[in-house]
Amino acid sequence: MDSRGSGLEVQDADTLGLMMNYYVNDNVSLQLIGGIPPKVDIKGKGEILAPMSGIGHTGIGLDLPLAQDIPITNLGSKSKVATVRAWTPAFEAQYQFGKSGINKFRPYVGLGIMYAHFGSIKVNGETKADLVAAGHMIQNILDGKAGAALDREQSSASPYVKVKSEDAFAPIVSLGATYDITSNWYGVASVSYSKLNNKTTIDVIDRNTGNRLIHSSTKIDIDPLITYLGVGYRF
Numbered sequence: 511m512d513s514r515g516s517g518l519e520v521q522d523a524d525t526l527g528l529m530m531n532y533y534v535n536d537n538v539s540l541q542l543i544g545g546i547p548p549k550v551d552i553k554g555k556g557e558i559l560a561p562m563s564g565i566g567h568t569g570i571g572l573d574l575p576l577a578q579d580i581p582i583t584n585l586g587s588k589s590k591v592a593t594v595r596a597w598t599p600a601f602e603a604q605y606q607f608g609k610s611g612i613n614k615f616r617p618y619v620g621l622g623i624m625y626a627h628f629g630s631i632k633v634n635g636e637t638k639a640d641l642v643a644a645g646h647m648i649q650n651i652l653d654g655k656a657g658a659a660l661d662r663e664q665s666s667a668s669p670y671v672k673v674k675s676e677d678a679f680a681p682i683v684s685l686g687a688t689y690d691i692t693s694n695w696y697g698v699a700s701v702s703y704s705k706l707n708n709k710t711t712i713d714v715i716d717r718n719t720g721n722r723l724i725h726s727s728t729k730i731d732i733d734p735l736i737t738y739l740g741v742g743y744r745f
Contacts, residue, residue, distance in 0.1 A: 523548040523596070527738055529698070536610055541620065543600040543702075547629075552592045552730065554585025554637075582724075583640035592633045592673065598734065600624040600682050600702070611693075620684035624704045626732060628675040638671050645669025645714035645723040668717040675730065678708035686738070694744050699737075706732040 527545035534540065585591055602622030608615070633641075649665035650658040658665070686700025707729045714724035 523550040527740065529738070529740070529742070531604075531742075537606050539604045539606065541602045541604055541622075543602065547595050547597045549593055549630075550596050551590040552594060553589075554591040582644040583637055585637070590634055591637050592631055594628040594632070594675070595630040597627040597629065598624055598732075600704075602682065602684060604684070606688070614690040615687060616689075617685075617687040620682075620686070620700075620702070622682050622684075624680050624682040624706060624734075626678045626680070626706055626708060628708070628710075628730070631673045631675060633671055633673055641671045641712070641714050641724065642669045645716070648714075648723040649716065666718070667721075667723065669714050669723060670717055672713045672715055673710065674713075675710045676708050678706060680704045680706035688742070691741075696742050696744070697740070698742050699739050702734075702736040702738070704732070704734055704736075706734065708732070 525546050525548035527543065529544075530542045531539045532541075600622055602620040604618050604620035606616050606618040607613075608617075610616075643662055645667060646665040646669060647659040647662060649667035649669070650656070650663065653666060655663075655665070682702055682704040684700050684702040686698060689697045691697060710728055710730050712724070712726045712728070713722050715722050
């Protein structure tokens, strides 16, 4: 299956976050960033094609060789391709300017690493139907029924769709600031960016035989710009 020019990208999402800092000294700290993994929509771009070849039987003693790309699904025409649960914890080393007890407003910069895991991937009904129909086309070709494949008839297979996303690591940079409300309570705001993408595979498998009818690889572009606004407490 040809997926040139196609891909997936994560849409914006909001969630509750949690930051925990360990101060090495007054200026340097180590921060763990987590939170409730949000449910996010994945939008597609591009079109997936299947190269098809075979022999078409006309019924009048003339066999026609077939060789053409068959459109499977147009990812860009769907409002969303799938929904996933996104786990993106991060670990950062930060440098905070100013001095505690003297400067209430203290900007900081951070550099670290982000981990991404996508779980509970659910393909939307329209895309799934397109892929199942493509599975029937492929099985008809394997059965020597190119004409049935062109007519998009059901085959001897029972196709289902399986999607799997690989985990990935990427660098993350942050710019933020804290403001002391009291000696223990403070407000915090930050913005972070990470250049992140991971590989996703889409398989259509025949339940009857376990044979993989279709296999396609693409990548999910994440590249998150993360904004955070919260209240903290120093122990």
